[in-house]
Amino acid sequence: MLNIEDLKFDEKGLIPAVVVDAMSKKVLTVAYMNRESLEISMQEGRTCFWSRSRQELWRKGETSGNVQHIFRITADCDRDALTVEVQKEGPACHLGTDSCFNDLVYLNPQLQPFSLEGLMELIAGRKTEKQEGSYTTYLFEKGLDKILKKVGEESTEVIIAAKAEDKAETIYEIADLVYHVMVLMVEAGISLEDVQKELASRHVIDHKVKQEKMTK
Numbered sequence: 001m002l003n004i005e006d007l008k009f010d011e012k013g014l015i016p017a018v019v020v021d022a023m024s025k026k027v028l029t030v031a032y033m034n035r036e037s038l039e040i041s042m043q044e045g046r047t048c049f050w051s052r053s054r055q056e057l058w059r060k061g062e063t064s065g066n067v068q069h070i071f072r073i074t075a076d077c078d079r080d081a082l083t084v085e086v087q088k089e090g091p092a093c094h095l096g097t098d099s100c101f102n103d104l105v106y107l108n109p110q111l112q113p114f115s116l117e118g119l120m121e122l123i124a125g126r127k128t129e130k131q132e133g134s135y136t137t138y139l140f141e142k143g144l145d146k147i148l149k150k151v152g153e154e155s156t157e158v159i160i161a162a163k164a165e166d167k168a169e170t171i172y173e174i175a176d177l178v179y180h181v182m183v184l185m186v187e188a189g190i191s192l193e194d195v196q197k198e199l200a201s202r203h204v205i206d207h208k209v210k211q212e213k214m215t216k
Helices: 035-044 116-128 136-144 144-163 165-190 190-216
Strands: 015-021 025-033 048-051 056-059 070-077 082-087
Touching: 025 048, 025 082, 035 048, 035 056, 035 070, 048 136, 056 116, 116 136, 116 165, 116 190, 136 144, 144 165
Parallel strands: 015 082
Antiparallel strands: 015 025, 048 056, 070 082
16 A cells, blocks of 8 residues: 555645546546645545645535545556545535536547446436337336336346346346336436445445454
8 A cells, every 4th residue: 555655746735636436436526635635534534635726725525515435545657646436425516516527528429338327317318308209208107006017027037037047138137127127216216326325335234244253
């Protein structure tokens, strides 16, 4: 593990810190740290930066409540920049958005990476802006009972495929199940972040249980 002395701060004593959501890996913001703010961040487990405009330390969320709990800090190969992976509470941007990076500058039409977040946005869009001929819109129009029925059917299909030890078919059916569960999530007002936080809390509990067993 690197020591703070190994890092290269610039002539003003600062080092850029790219703040990333530890779960989604989405870039939230770019800020600066000096030695003191980095030490505070490591001691408190919460992001503390150096404000270049105010020329003072500022702890993220000290006025807004949008605290960022640090999971991990890593340095680049030149040791003159940091990534800070966090679990955030509330928006990361002072404008109230999830991330400071929202204004699209360029989009390659030939390269469209898939993400669960993107699929979730598409599904949510089919609920708020009905599209004729869309299967997703059809599910929302039919309502909760229809959506639940499809989740049940797809769960059964996963079981059948897995029991047959057909890997390709199992993957196919799991994809169907995941999609229908996401439709249910949108219908119920549940976000991916809600589920990620629940899983993260279980991970912590499981880790503690393992530690207790090892000490006995």
